[in-house]
Amino acid sequence: MMVQYLAIREANPGALLFYRMGDFYEMFFDDAVAAAAALDIALTKRGTHMGEPIPMCGVPVHAAESYLLTLIRKGFRVAIAEQMEDPAEARKRGSKAVVAREVVRLVTPGTLTEESLLEARRHNFLASFASVREDSALAWVDISTGAFRVMTCPPARLGPELARNAPRELLVLEGSDLAEIAAEAGAALTELPAGSFDSSAAQRRLCALFSVETLDGFGNFSRAELAAMGAIADYLELTQKGRMPLLRPPVREALGGAMQIDAATRRNLELTQALSGGREGSLLAAIDRTVTAGGARLLERRISAPSRNLDEIHARQSAVAHLVDDPRLGADLRSALSHVPDMDRALSRLALERGGPRDLAAIRAGLTQAARIAAMLGDDQIQVLAEAARDLTGHDALIDLLDEALVAEPPLLARDGGFVAAGYDEDLDETRRLRDEGRGVIASMQADYIAESGVQSLKIKHNNVLGYFIETTSTHAEKMLAPPLNERFIHRQTTANQIRFTTVELSELETRILNARDRALEIERQIFARLTGAVLEQAGPIGQAARALAEIDLTAAFADLASAEGWVRPEVDSSRAFMIEGGRHPVVERALKRKGEAFVANDCALTEGGTPAIWLLTGPNMAGKSTFLRQNALIAILAQAGAFVPARRAHIGLVSQLFSRVGAADDLARGRSTFMVEMVETAAILNQADDHALVILDEIGRGTATWDGLSIAWAVLEHLHARNRCRALFATHYHEMTSLSARLPGVENATVAVREWEGEVIFLHEVRKGAADRSYGVQVARLAGLPPSVVERARDILHQLENGERQGTGKPAALLDDLPLFRATPAPAPGAMSQPQPSAVEERLRKLNPDTISAREALDLVYELRAMLDEDGAA
CATH class of the missing domain: 1.10.1420.10 (MutS, DNA mismatch repair protein; Chain A, domain 3)
Incomplete structure (x- = not known):
């Protein structure tokens, strides 16, 4: 047996071997040691090899999926070797005969299909990057849904495109220096030999995969695109051991078809994942009202890649507006959609022979609901809804077959039986x-x-x-x-x-x-087997129905969101306009609503008379500058995704690129300080932004000395104005920069308003035209809980510096030479501080029982309390 194990293990390098022995998958030698540590299971021994005990561990076959999920998440690949014959048959060959075993599948992060291993509301992409001479391309596929796409992708665009699609695994040529890019995108890197990326062989592989003589019917693909797609087909052949997934024909994406958003911007804006990790707190979590898994995956794609096609945007907006105007239809659609299962993934499992009776039942239920939804839409003339409705019908014969053949609630596994209805056979x-x-x-x-x-x-x-x-x-x-x-x-x-x-x-x-x-x-x-065959014969139309249901679900979800939150249809055109009235941050507003608080809406006008439009935003920390910057970027994304937006009115010229430099973070793994990261991201913006880009920048230059930082921020603003000529929001604490508005015609000052009252700072969160006169940093430090002695010392130093600056008496260090040294005093013991005596007003209020006084008595009390305050003031 060990000879067989070692032979199979040698044929599958780089993967843990799940070796089937009866009701368990066993692992031996180094695999056992690694798996036992990763899964936190017991490590035992079995026999000896070369005089040493053989480490062993195992997991039950019936619970293998949960263990596989843990291993995949920890970066392992797993080869599954099954018994290919009954042990009784092996015993007939002799007492020492070994049961025949073969690897039936290689489980990797990008090739998962099991429901328990996948996130229902997210794609699980396998990507491939190939270069042929001067050209390069990126292809990506989700074998659990059949989605297959490819695009020309220069090496400089690889990082942003990986950030957009977030693949779980990236296939590259052996020796490629792409580990850093893959790690940044969160993708496992798999190196393949040059033969996998051969473009001529790729064409043959793809023709065989789709059972066609030529790929011309799918598009005119470059050699690099063929190589990238061919590598995926080759890898699937390797990992699925001949059981190829049911893939849709590849769709060629144009490089400029979507708003370009780089990885740093996606991270800063928290589009699909919060900075703290996880989905909660992201834009996606705040706006997701879809009721189907397919709709949720479509929403993530739309938010990750907002369209730049005006006709497409307008068609989606019209469909949303139609359901906003007809809330009864929208509610009925959402109710029906809530009963739609995930047909795409059920189809995939059936095609890979990993499906069961419940997958057939899912197809039956999905097509049944599709027919009902088509009837609800009727002869709808709205383009998006009409096109979707056409794909929902024509499945009556298959529905009748599955209805007749299957019981209402079939079991999970076909081998258990009991899923065929009485009277069918x-x-x-x-x-x-x-x-x-x-x-x-x-x-x-x-x-x-x-x-x-x-x-x-x-x-x-x-x-x-x-x-x-x-x-x-x-x-x-x-x-x-x-x-x-x-x-x-x-x-x-x-x-x-x-x-x-x-x-x-x-x-x-x-x-x-x-x-x-x-x-x-x-x-x-x-x-x-017959029912599965009947379903797979209709895989194309079933897949179209699944995509149509996802489109309807997303449209209805956007309409429900717009109606419930008071969002409006934005005007999107080819101009450079960016006019927002009463704009709000969807994520922050949602969080405030949960607390019973209101969000302060603000306007933003970045274009006047067609000149470059930059707002230079000043104001204290904690006043809401970053929120204002982000909300306008998110409004642009929502508008081009086809959704309504959180504002009273919005007019947005197409945004070709979105750049964000907000927040502070270092990158110690690559030896980059916080300031270095800031400069790298800023350089990417200045080198790439075009005149239809939208740029939001926050506190450029803060990670270095004051004058260095001011110099850098000043030069960056001038470059954005003169060279990039883009729309931008530029937040800064360098008040000296506000003078640029008088010198640069496309720059305008704006500030976040605050109010001081009895030494307290009140943040109004209102963005107004004009410049801030101070930063209020010391007040914010006090609010953060700095010891009072530190706050008072900071006030003294600030006062000295401000007086010196007004009098022009020298540099900051010289101005502080005459300031007395700080004398630390022990903190008072708990309870040692004198408690303030209650005022007469407080005493009067404590004696009052609000439940026993009339309205007239309450009014008299107000006058009484006011008189008491006047007396205290006079005293």
Whole structure:
């Protein structure tokens, strides 16, 4: 056995080997050590190899999926070796014969199909990057849904495109220096030999995969695109061991078809994942009102890649507006859609022979609901909804077949049987009757044996070793072992407390019953295969119906969101306009609503008369500058995704690129400080932004000395204005920069308003035209909880610096030479600080019972309290 294990292990390098032994997958040697640590299971030993004990661990077959998920998430690949014959057949070849085993599948992060291993509301992409001479391309596929796409992708665009699609695994040529890019995108890197990326062989592979003579019907693909797609086909052949997934024909994406958003911007704006990790707190979580898994995946794609096609955007907006205007239809659609299962993934499992009766039931339920939804839409003239409705019909024959063949609630596994409805197959019904009546015969036979033997505790039982047998206690068995009953009841086995017998009649009946059970299961397996074949013959139309349902779900979800939150349809055109009235941040507003607080809406106008438009935003920390910057970027994304937006009115010229430099973070793994990361991201913006880009920048230059930072920020702003000529929001604490608005025609000052009252800072969160006069940093530090002595010391230093600056008396260091040194004083013991005495107003209010006074008495009380305050003030 170990010889076989080692041979299979050598043929599958780089993967843990799940070696099937009965009801367990066993692992040995280094695989066992690694798996035991990763899965937190016991590590044992089995035999010896070269004089050393062989480490071993194992997991039950029935629970293997949960262990696979843990291993995949920890970066392992797993080869699954199954028993290809019954152990009884192997024993016929001799006592030392080994059960034949083969690897039937290589499980990797990008090739998962099991429902328990996938996130229902997210794609699981496998990507491939290929270069042929001067050209390069990126292809990506989700084998769990069949989605297959490819695009020309220069190496400089690889990082942003990986960030957009977030693949779980990236295929590259051996020796490629792409580990860093893959790691940044969160993708496992898999290197393949040059033969996998051969473009000529790729064409043959793809033609075979889609059963066509030529790929011309799918598009005019470059050699690099063919190489990228061919590598995916080759890898799927390797990992699926010939059971190819059901893929849709590849779709070629244009490089400029979507708003370009780089990885840093996606991260800063928290589009699909919050900075803290996880989905909660992201834009996606805040706006997701889809009720189907397909709709949720489509929403993530739309948010990740907002369209730049005006016709497409307008068509989607019109569909949303139609359901906003007809809320009854929208509610009915959402109710029907909530019963739609994930047909795409059910199809994929069936095609890979990993499906079960419930996947057939999912197709039945999905197509049934599709017909109902098509009837609801009727002859709708709205383009998006009309096109979707056309793809929902034409499946009546398949629905009738599945309805007739399947029970209402089928079991998970085909091997368990019981999923075919009574009356569908006469042969199956007859076999079931024999099987089921056999149980009644067994019960009747048991009663006869009890009467014949006089042993009331006698029972007829069954197990997989003995089959059917008669069992009684040792005490009562003496009668059955003695004449004349011993001639009738044949002794079979003695256990600690029981004795087991059989009879000739029981053995004959067992044969008939067991044959009926096996025959019934065999018939059901044949029916399952026929039903699966019927479904897969209609895979194309079923896939179109699934995509149409996702489109309707997303449209209805956007309409529900717009109606519930008061969002409006934005005007999107080819201009450079960016006019937002009453804009709001969807994620922050949602969080505030949960607390019962209101969000302060703000306007933004970045274009006037077609000149470059930049707002230079000043104001204190905590006032809401970053929120304002982000909300306008998110509004642009939502508008081009086809959604309504959180504003009173919005006019947005198409945004070709979106750049964000917000927040502070270092990258120690690559030796980059916070300031270095900031400069790298800023350089990417200045080198790439075009005149239709939208740029948001926050606190450029803050990670270095004051004058260095001011110089950098100043130069960046001038470059954005003169060279990039883009729309931008530029937040800064360098008040000196506000003078640029008088010198640069496209720059305008804006500030986030605050108010001071009795030494307190009140943040109004209102963005107004003009410049801030100060930063309020010391006040914010006090709000953060700095010790009072530190806050007072900071006030003294600030006062000294401000006086010196006004008087022009020298550099900051020289200005502080005459300031007395800080003298630390011990913190007062708890309770040692004197408590302020309550005022007369407080005393009066404490004696008051609000429930017992009338409205007139309450008004009198107000005048009384006001008089008391006036007296305190005079005193």
